[in-house]
Amino acid sequence: MPDYSITDEDGIILVRSARKIVTKFLKGEKYQLDEPTKKRFSFDSGIFVTLNVSGELRGCIGFPLPRRLSDALVDAAIAAATEDPRFLPVSADELDGITFEVTVLTPPSQIRTDDPALLPGMIKVGRDGLMVKQGAHSGLLLPQVPAEYGWSEKEFLDNTCHKAGLPRDCWKEKRTQVFSFEGIIFREETPNGEISRQTL
Template identity: 40%
Template sequence: MISDRAGYYLLDLARECIRYFLETGKHKVKPEMYPLELDEDLGVFVTLNKKSNLRGCIGYAEPIKPAIDATMEVALAAAFNDPRFPQVTEEEFENLDFEVTVLTKPEIIEVAHYQQYLDEIEIGRDGLIIQKGYARGLLLPQVAVENAFTTEEFLEHTCMKAGISADSWMDASCDVYKFQGQIFK
């Protein structure tokens, strides 16, 4: 994964990208100087909270672009393009708490029987992606902890995030992936 220095750099950068857009209506130019490890392709999510309530969360589960570029892009998306929320305003900006989660590459969990998922997933360490056909849902590792989910509840809520029935994780046609995340806030 990345160093703490690089992680907190991404956290500051996410905040600055949103602030700059609110002030100018323009996208911030990628800095010339930054920790070089952020050139690595990594999955990244930016989460915005307001008074301990989710205010926006967008990211890339897969490592499809350099972490620095992904962070700049998803910071703006979390603030202005999360379909669950209105756009962030200048007035509320200072009341936002920022979180950047850098992800490992998702790995499919191979099981002979769905009950084995309960032994393969560790609450607090693993995030989940559940995919059935075209439906796909993702929950970050911290979601299970923040909501005191059991492993079964975590699987169910990830299914619901995908828009499929809560018990779909028990279906052999459903793929379950896990990943880990470094959280900076």
């Protein structure tokens, strides 16, 4: 994990702020984080904001590479609600049925091996998120995704390649770069409800 600590209180602030940001944006208003919050999250980190309705994905956008967290939270929250190409933009009247989730990411680290067949043994479902790159293609899956679907490490690699628009077994090719990272996940238990740290 990184050399900073994300407390439960931090997670509550991040998730509540994400909801406020989206609510204000959908009403045509601008939401500014207050100065103490900006200062608290002035370090650089990757972040993803995920929206769910009744356990089904409604939007997920973020930044895998570290950037100032206070700024990235605003951009990721708005993008998750309005710019995920898989979904129509969220409307204001949907918000009472949506749960918000924020995942703070450690910096991606490339997994290096001379034998790609060893890759499944070098990652762990329930701990790692994955990012795959090959040429202009890239794809990322957060740590919670394989845990939710019950995938093996090989299936996790296959599906990350698929997310990148590549053949599922592209991770076996030496020209494919595979990166891992960890995530600190906070989620509303119900829309606008209690917020808790998630363990996979």
